Amino acid sequence: MTIPGQLGRVSSLFPYIEKDWWRDAYNETYLYADGDCVEDPTVTAKECDGLLNIPRVQKLFQNATSITPVKVLDLCCGQGRHTIHLAKRFPAVHFHGVDQSTYLLDIAQERAKAEDLTRNTKFEAGDARQIPVADDNFDVIVLLGNSFGHGNEQDNLQTVREARRVLKPGGIFIIDYVDGEWMRANFTQSGWEWLDTELVAKANKQLRSITASMKLLACRERELSPDKKLLASREIVIDLAAPAVHQDLFYSVRMYDLDEMEGLLHRAGLCMQPQDAQQINGPKNENGAADAGMMECRQLVVAHKPGVTSTAPATALTPLVPQDADLYIHPHLTPDYDPEKGRSLRVSESVPVGTVLVVDPPYAVVPSEHPSTHDAIMCSNIICRRQVPQAIAVRCPNDCIQDVVWCNDHCRATGQATHDFECDWLKQHGTTIREKEDEYTLSMAGGVALW
Numbered sequence: 001m002t003i004p005g006q007l008g009r010v011s012s013l014f015p016y017i018e019k020d021w022w023r024d025a026y027n028e029t030y031l032y033a034d035g036d037c038v039e040d041p042t043v044t045a046k047e048c049d050g051l052l053n054i055p056r057v058q059k060l061f062q063n064a065t066s067i068t069p070v071k072v073l074d075l076c077c078g079q080g081r082h083t084i085h086l087a088k089r090f091p092a093v094h095f096h097g098v099d100q101s102t103y104l105l106d107i108a109q110e111r112a113k114a115e116d117l118t119r120n121t122k123f124e125a126g127d128a129r130q131i132p133v134a135d136d137n138f139d140v141i142v143l144l145g146n147s148f149g150h151g152n153e154q155d156n157l158q159t160v161r162e163a164r165r166v167l168k169p170g171g172i173f174i175i176d177y178v179d180g181e182w183m184r185a186n187f188t189q190s191g192w193e194w195l196d197t198e199l200v201a202k203a204n205k206q207l208r209s210i211t212a213s214m215k216l217l218a219c220r221e222r223e224l225s226p227d228k229k230l231l232a233s234r235e236i237v238i239d240l241a242a243p244a245v246h247q248d249l250f251y252s253v254r255m256y257d258l259d260e261m262e263g264l265l266h267r268a269g270l271c272m273q274p275q276d277a278q279q280i281n282g283p284k285n286e287n288g289a290a291d292a293g294m295m296e297c298r299q300l301v302v303a304h305k306p307g308v309t310s311t312a313p314a315t316a317l318t319p320l321v322p323q324d325a326d327l328y329i330h331p332h333l334t335p336d337y338d339p340e341k342g343r344s345l346r347v348s349e350s351v352p353v354g355t356v357l358v359v360d361p362p363y364a365v366v367p368s369e370h371p372s373t374h375d376a377i378m379c380s381n382i383i384c385r386r387q388v389p390q391a392i393a394v395r396c397p398n399d400c401i402q403d404v405v406w407c408n409d410h411c412r413a414t415g416q417a418t419h420d421f422e423c424d425w426l427k428q429h430g431t432t433i434r435e436k437e438d439e440y441t442l443s444m445a446g447g448v449a450l451w
Contacts, residue, residue: 076147080108149254180255191291276302
């Protein structure tokens with residue numbers, strides 16, 4: 001494919017980026033330009049091994065049977081490289097690939113048929129912002145190959161919200177994306193590389209006669225937005241043998257730091273698992289200048305959908321994973337995050353007094369007061385726990401959380417040591433514990449303080 005006209009040098013890349021630029025970008029030239037990553041079976045195998053190193057994924061896949069199958073959604077699956085590789089290794093796992101590129105989907109279907117994988121693979125055209133499947137459908141969703149961040153902020157949030165919608169309660173969401181921190185620190189305005197058409201020809205028989213005479217060169221120009229959150233790129237693919245210009249593409253990707261991604265996942269109702277985060281580095285080109293572009297350094301993160309369902313009765317126990325079979329979380333509880341206290345659960349809608357919110361035997365959480373009742377608060381002395389009218393409550397002199405009150409000076413003195421630890425020491429060292437240890441350690445420190 002060649003383009004009829006050629007745009008010259010431009011002062012800024014951003015004005016030339018079309019809305020939904022990606023709709024026409026994932027075609028034959030995409031395979032040439034990114035073939036060193038997306039058509040190299042060793043790269044795909046390495047990325048799939050990385051997925052299987054995630055303990056919950058490994059356990060799910062290994063325990064899958066025809067009676068208890070595992071369902072995986074490969075979102076923005078492209079030519080199905082991850083699905084096909086994993087489907088061969090795990091025949092009891094059902095893979096469903098969704099992508100907007102019919103060109104790449106046709107290739108995926110042909111490859112699945114050639115490998116006799118049509119029983120446990122399915123490919124379907126669809127938009128990641130409106131996934132064409134029912135709610136609570138998949139055990140695992142993967143969004144790989146730097147396929148995220150192509151839209152605006154609302155598009156990106158909507159994509160993650162859709163992933164949450166179609167995940168089963170307790171399901172796993174795995175996403176890789178451009179490592180914003182690394183890219184900003186290693187930003188270059190330009191780059192180039194010889195394109196390896198042999199990899200593409202080996203994987204695509206229909207292109208072998210075309211690629212035989214090609215000598216492809218990719219030239220890239222890049223620009224950061226003023227806030228350094230967007231990375232724009234212009235990629236010109238030239239066939240020096242023809243000679244011809246195969247592509248002159250302007251595109252941009254929203255770059256996220258790890259904490260930004262955690263915030264985005266949280267807004268969508270997913271909980272990130274920092275311990276499973278991985279950095280993915282692009283392959284090095286031995287044929288000349290190596291320029292993997294936005295594939296050069298990516299972050300892979302793992303999140304899960306909280307174990308709630310929208311249809312479970314308030315008295316039922318909703319299993320998450322086998323070890324949490326007796327755990328129940330009310331569907332109106334959603335994950336929340338407090339900068340000082342860490343992760344928590346927040347009631348998203350009104351619930352009647354006496355509703356069971358959480359059950360984790362032998363404990364349960366049941367509100368005994370209507371949230372609109374502000375006349376009295378429970379005494380913070382764990383031995384007392386009487387309702388204290390706010391007008392006469394004794395409060396912390398350090399102006400900490402307003403819900404921390406005591407009946408009188410005696411109750412305050414009884415719980416003084418515990419509260420000093422929670423109010424002063426945890427507030428002072430909580431951030432350090434969270435950064436150097438983990439959220440669980442911080443929660444346990446707070447729990448010890450309460451007992």
